[in-house]
Amino acid sequence: MKAFIEDYRFGNIVIQGKAYNSDVKIIDGVVKPNWWRKEGHRLYPEDIADILESGCKTLIVGTGAYGVMKVDPSVKQACSERGIKLEAYKTAEAVKRFNELIAQGEKVAGAFHLTC
Template sequence: MSSPEIASLSWGHMKVKGCSSSYKDCKVWPGGSREWNWRETGTDHYPGVQPADLEEILKKGVETLVIGRGMSEALQVPSSTVDYVKKQGVDVKVLQTEKAVKEYNNLAGQGAKVGGVFHSTC
């Protein structure tokens, strides 16, 4: 099962190839995608992305996880969250969202088992 390409990104709007709906923030993994609703885990810009935000994707068998911090990188990613991902044996890349989407699409295009979480505003 391949990771779906992110077809488009603009402020507050993301489209994933093969998905009829669009997202503000999204989670993607080999074979699927869905809205990333921060309220599910109590995430906010600070303290930022929590391990609970990533567990669903890590369970999908990804080898690399890409985290998009927002267009202005307002979304924090604590070192404890990065350490958590690495302890699962998964490579993690934390980037500004436009760069994160490019990196994710590059890896997906190479057939890598890649997942991601992307914040499409601030």
């Protein structure tokens, strides 16, 4: 079976045959390209409001190639309140974990910062 996210390299991600060169979210298997955050290198609940309301069980956050994007504690709180397991990794590792959970049939959402 082909991986849902086929490739990730600094600034580029390939999802089901389509390349993206800006940050993306994946909700219910649908790619939401050109994802912008209130503050570029910090993640807040309002940046992922659609994910928080999606009914996912797990949220995988890719914090960038070098892990520069930080997850604000308020995101952890918002996920906890909704029963969403939050996992944050450098983006290459986040992609691997996202693919693992998709392959297991998990209801997972992803938010991936592609650069720093």
